[in-house]
Amino acid sequence: MTTRPLILLDPHPRASTDIFDDETRRALDGLGEIVEHAGGPMPAALVEQHLPRASLLLGQTDLPAERLARAPNLRGVINVETNFLANIDYETCFSRGIHVLTPGSAFAPVVAEMALAMAIDLARGITGADRAMRAGDEAWGLAGNTGCFMFSGSAVGLVGYGDLGRALHRLLAPFGCRVRAFDPWLPDYFLRAQGVEPTSLDEVLAQSRTVFVFAGVSSENAGFIARPQFETMQPGSSFLLLSRAAVVDFPEMLRQARIGRLRVATDVFPSEPLAADDPARSTPNLLLSAHRAGALVEALHDIGRQAVADAGLILRGLAPVVCRRAQRETVGRSRSKPIEMS
Amino acid sequence: MTTRPLILLDPHPRASTDIFDDETRRALDGLGEIVEHAGGPMPAALVEQHLPRASLLLGQTDLPAERLARAPNLRGVINVETNFLANIDYETCFSRGIHVLTPGSAFAPVVAEMALAMAIDLARGITGADRAMRAGDEAWGLAGNTGCFMFSGSAVGLVGYGDLGRALHRLLAPFGCRVRAFDPWLPDYFLRAQGVEPTSLDEVLAQSRTVFVFAGVSSENAGFIARPQFETMQPGSSFLLLSRAAVVDFPEMLRQARIGRLRVATDVFPSEPLAADDPARSTPNLLLSAHRAGALVEALHDIGRQAVADAGLILRGLAPVVCRRAQRETVGRSRSKPIEMS
Amino acid sequence: MTTRPLILLDPHPRASTDIFDDETRRALDGLGEIVEHAGGPMPAALVEQHLPRASLLLGQTDLPAERLARAPNLRGVINVETNFLANIDYETCFSRGIHVLTPGSAFAPVVAEMALAMAIDLARGITGADRAMRAGDEAWGLAGNTGCFMFSGSAVGLVGYGDLGRALHRLLAPFGCRVRAFDPWLPDYFLRAQGVEPTSLDEVLAQSRTVFVFAGVSSENAGFIARPQFETMQPGSSFLLLSRAAVVDFPEMLRQARIGRLRVATDVFPSEPLAADDPARSTPNLLLSAHRAGALVEALHDIGRQAVADAGLILRGLAPVVCRRAQRETVGRSRSKPIEMS
Amino acid sequence: MTTRPLILLDPHPRASTDIFDDETRRALDGLGEIVEHAGGPMPAALVEQHLPRASLLLGQTDLPAERLARAPNLRGVINVETNFLANIDYETCFSRGIHVLTPGSAFAPVVAEMALAMAIDLARGITGADRAMRAGDEAWGLAGNTGCFMFSGSAVGLVGYGDLGRALHRLLAPFGCRVRAFDPWLPDYFLRAQGVEPTSLDEVLAQSRTVFVFAGVSSENAGFIARPQFETMQPGSSFLLLSRAAVVDFPEMLRQARIGRLRVATDVFPSEPLAADDPARSTPNLLLSAHRAGALVEALHDIGRQAVADAGLILRGLAPVVCRRAQRETVGRSRSKPIEMS
Numbered sequence A, B, C, D: 001m002t003t004r005p006l007i008l009l010d011p012h013p014r015a016s017t018d019i020f021d022d023e024t025r026r027a028l029d030g031l032g033e034i035v036e037h038a039g040g041p042m043p044a045a046l047v048e049q050h051l052p053r054a055s056l057l058l059g060q061t062d063l064p065a066e067r068l069a070r071a072p073n074l075r076g077v078i079n080v081e082t083n084f085l086a087n088i089d090y091e092t093c094f095s096r097g098i099h100v101l102t103p104g105s106a107f108a109p110v111v112a113e114m115a116l117a118m119a120i121d122l123a124r125g126i127t128g129a130d131r132a133m134r135a136g137d138e139a140w141g142l143a144g145n146t147g148c149f150m151f152s153g154s155a156v157g158l159v160g161y162g163d164l165g166r167a168l169h170r171l172l173a174p175f176g177c178r179v180r181a182f183d184p185w186l187p188d189y190f191l192r193a194q195g196v197e198p199t200s201l202d203e204v205l206a207q208s209r210t211v212f213v214f215a216g217v218s219s220e221n222a223g224f225i226a227r228p229q230f231e232t233m234q235p236g237s238s239f240l241l242l243s244r245a246a247v248v249d250f251p252e253m254l255r256q257a258r259i260g261r262l263r264v265a266t267d268v269f270p271s272e273p274l275a276a277d278d279p280a281r282s283t284p285n286l287l288l289s290a291h292r293a294g295a296l297v298e299a300l301h302d303i304g305r306q307a308v309a310d311a312g313l314i315l316r317g318l319a320p321v322v323c324r325r326a327q328r329e330t331v332g333r334s335r336s337k338p339i340e341m342s
Helices: A022-031 A044-053 A065-069 A090-096 A104-124 A126-135 A141-145 A163-175 A188-194 A201-207 A227-232 A250-258 A297-315 B022-031 B044-053 B065-069 B090-096 B104-124 B126-135 B141-145 B163-175 B188-194 B201-207 B227-232 B250-258 B297-315 C022-031 C044-053 C065-069 C090-096 C104-124 C126-135 C141-145 C163-175 C188-193 C201-207 C227-232 C250-258 C297-315 D022-031 D044-053 D065-069 D090-096 D104-124 D126-135 D141-145 D163-175 D188-194 D201-207 D227-232 D250-258 D297-315
Strands: A006-010 A033-036 A054-059 A076-078 A099-102 A155-159 A178-182 A210-213 A238-241 A263-266 A286-288 B006-010 B033-036 B054-059 B076-078 B099-102 B155-159 B178-182 B210-213 B238-241 B263-266 B286-288 C006-010 C033-036 C054-059 C076-078 C099-102 C155-159 C178-182 C210-213 C238-241 C263-266 C286-288 D006-010 D033-036 D054-059 D076-078 D099-102 D155-159 D178-182 D210-213 D238-241 D263-266 D286-288
Touching (some): A006 A022, A006 A044, A044 A054, A054 A297, A076 A297, A090 D090, A099 A297, A104 A126, A104 A163, A104 A210, A104 A238, A104 A263, A104 A286, A104 A297, A104 B104, A104 B126, A126 B104, A126 B126, A126 B286, A141 B297, A155 A201, A163 A178, A163 B163, A178 A201, A227 A250, A238 A250, A250 A263, A297 B141, A297 D188, B006 B022, B022 B297, B044 B054, B044 B065, B054 B297, B065 B090, B090 B099, B090 C090, B099 B297, B104 B126, B104 B210, B104 B238, B104 B263, B104 B286, B104 B297, B155 B163, B163 B178, B188 C297, B238 B250, B250 B263, B250 B286, B297 C188, C006 C022, C006 C044, C022 C297, C044 C054, C054 C297, C065 C090, C076 C297, C099 C297, C104 C126, C104 C163, C104 C210, C104 C238, C104 C263, C126 D104, C126 D126, C155 C163, C155 C201, C178 C201, C227 C250, C250 C263, C250 C286, C286 D126, C297 D141, D022 D297, D044 D054, D044 D065, D065 D090, D076 D297, D090 D099, D099 D297, D104 D163, D104 D210, D104 D263, D104 D286, D155 D163, D155 D201, D178 D201, D201 D227, D238 D250, D250 D263, D250 D286
Parallel strands (some): A006 A054, A076 A099, A155 A178, A155 A210, A210 A238, A238 A263, B006 B054, B155 B178, B155 B210, B210 B238, B238 B263, C054 C076, C155 C178, C155 C210, C238 C263, C263 C286, D006 D033, D006 D054, D054 D076, D076 D099, D155 D178, D238 D263
16 A cells, blocks of 8 residues: 655645635645644644655745754655745755745736736826826826826836746737846846846846836845936836835835836835825825735635645656745845735 | 929828927928928818829818819828818719828827726726825735736737727737637638637627727717626626727716726716716726827827828829728718817 | 629639638628639620629629629629739729729738748758758768758848738747848838838848748839849848749849859749759759649638638628738739639 | 866867857856866866866766765856766765756757748648659649648647747747647646646647657657557658657657658657668658757857856856756656767
């Protein structure tokens, strides 16, 4: 009799019902014996009871060296919160060949479509025009388009060309935009092969009518877009922040919108939820979004699908191909805090 | 000595400076001798003085049969207002081989990008979320996305597959949407060749999560989308009106938004500008746009470029290929009123 | 009782069974009463008997002015041989508003895919390498690729941007080629809108590594690519002739292949079939095709589908949108001979 | 004073002048101090002299455990022959975090364009028609296309969806083909995300009019396409072999061509060069290519560009993103022999 592989499912702070649709859950159940805990982190006793037999862990469970030593069968850890945390002894995982993965690209398609719509909104004044009609002070036709520009054919700049940048770039294909990208972690060869022009941060900012910021926060880049960088941008350009508030000088970004130098959209804020009296709430030339760009059921379900796809490969003795792998070089650099709940 | 061809330029209600950028104006001047009138319709005396020698007319000048009889050299009439009016004896033009053209597709790209952004806005709640943050009653993350759906991969329906429908369809390419189209003037063969599924109006409405109405008004289709048609749509779907208000039952469309059955966006209204106390101004689930979708400098300049491209062909004795031609079958059916000023 | 419209079907030199698949034939039969003649041109008596009642004619029947005078109900003539001939009084048709159409683009997709494959064949030496292996004198690997080049990313030139050029251009999309086009009948605006660079003939020839000739023969352009034009091309470039032999100096084209200056592919010859002792048969650096590029069942069936699609529109009182229209400006210029049988 | 990193360059059996164009060589020289050996494998003495200081190795040098123990600074090994060999202690590399990479996708674009051209050649009879004209027994027009089919819109099957399959799939985009893929190492989720239909081998063979075999040889799949699999294919279909001869029953493949059941193209042979009297040389319905599909200067130069791009990242302390990584799971499975010279 064959023993089925044991899979620990410890998805907190996500709920397994949020990330697995019915079909994916059935596929997961078909892969092995599932030991699951819901409603909070899996208790240590339960972890310790099953870890010795576990082949896979789906979740964010603490895995210090001593725990990993008690997990001789562990072949993969799939973080379903989608941020690698500092609670794993990565070095041990790498040297033993335990895959540490996360379905980080699950949010890219939903963020990308919202980013594109927000960019066209800024270029064409969509939200502002609706607000004007509700206030009764709209202008019609040509007069209602003062300061607007055609997004199609305009110059686009991407700050960060990871999953989000790539997903947005894919949507830009029919728009005939010249696309420049700045990403210090990617070589020019890679960017050119993807069809974007590799450039410096300054050139992206100075040459683009619309700038999308997709860069994550690392230990090195906090606040790397500050007043000098904003001043590099052409007046009347659009600036969209869709990754983390900490990569920009946030008050300066708001100031650029307030004085009408730039059009700005942001999905993230230095502290969330935003204080009731935060000046951002009444800033003009600003499109506000309450960290909603990625938080869609379709994206959460994709986390589950990606996790189960790679889980299946690992259990068959094959290399995972879907999720992002933790890398020795970068796993320590990210500064993202764990999500409260997204 | 060769005489240069004479071109009458009578662009009212547009201004020639609105439709010709510098480069295009130079190209026009290079084609022949221009007789131009600005600030209103060209006076009859001026028309009559030059018509006998004119090879081309760019504008909306009245051309009854008796005038055409006095224009033996006329080879083309290019309407730059972009609606064929009833002030021309079309039959005479057709039988004499005088091309009657209009750069009708000039507005398609700018309308299409706004239509796409509005559709994603409705699906993802962009304008509403900004309004909520300004009112201080926003919900964050997942909670802020109740009722929203991912536009990518969703079913799209096009009512009308003329220039606007085609331009929007082009932008949809990377989104992986299944696209159905209803257009009674186009055969299934044509629609399939373009990559859309030809269907009935009912099927477009019932099967699509997002419906774009691009159909122009004809003598037959006024109000063809009324309560029975709206009721065919799935609750929570999006309905976008970008052509003419008269094709829908407008109050019913507003009602569908008000009761929360549909999400609606409209760029057009039964009477424009909208009355200050019009209920549309405070209707929820409605994205309002003051006839701004097409009225962009880039589109106006494209009118000029299209007109000059075909003017050049006609003067060289070649058939025009850029503008839309007036057709014996349809030129009498359109009910568009002349623009006041767009 | 309504009388069904009468449709004359006189497809000679094509057979109606060649151009209509079952589904299309049923659609045609559904449009009206069909009077058909097979096995040769429709006898004059039969034409005269039915012409007075005919609404549509599908075929190449002679239609001089006096016959048209006896056809008061005729609304459209659809040539299914796909060349407009001089046997119609076009002026009468134009002035009466009788559509004269031909499904000329039916062959474009099949010609385009063959043209692309032939271009890659020339660049990569496919046919030559197969011949070498059969002769036992092949070279392997790198050594077998002397003089070859990667087609992807190379410069392409199109001489003629009608249906064939457009269909080929569509297939080039993923190849990353810079595409220049020369077409004296199309304005730069049109070519740029299609995504090709408008250039002179000389520049197309001098700058392209692969030149496709799709230009039809007119009364003006016979032999317009002769020794001076071939000499403009870079040595080692590819030249593909897919339209009509008469547009080039054919012996010079063969000479360029024979001396190894150019790689040449041709689907057409000055006289077809080719004489048994024609030197082309043994010319090196030449890819020979016996006028096969368009003659595929799928293309013939598309003739029928296009014809029936527009026939349906015309009978409903709508303007045709699928077939190419005869144009006053150009219908007299084409020099194509009637096909014997293709 | 900073010491520049030391890079060992031991490219045999490739020549560094074959894989680095001038610009790439300059980039490589800019990365550090290069110790290079040409004209054969780097002598052991030279390897041992520099290995202790080496940060990177570009080449196929033997790296048993004891050698790796003497290379404390080694951070990456980039195989430029593009096959991982059994001469490295991979386990040591993995546990120490030494990247083992190869620019395996360098050949994909050149192979893909040739594969596409060969597929259209088989569908449309291009090579055969040229041969017929040279033999003087060609048929013209429709008669010359007996048994041919339109490739555009036909069903395509991919056996193997690695770099080659992906590159070919990209070129298929405008052809409107339904694409099925069989790849036992990739999950359905991955294939669907790429836009192909995941299916079984049998279904790919039975449902596709054209089958491309891109699968590499592993320890498990030798000869996995044999008579039962060929018999599954529809008569008149095309079968193209572009990876390794060992994955098919080669004599049976030839037999299928000889009896006219399938059209076959192959770039690879069980033993190369092929014997002068090999029956393949005179087999009909067969397109022969002497292992030429990948061996193009452009592909070799891409090896260099990919290697230098990742070398730069590794030396900056970043994770490589361009080359393929050796995987614990699969590095032992490949059965490719070292190239003699390609």
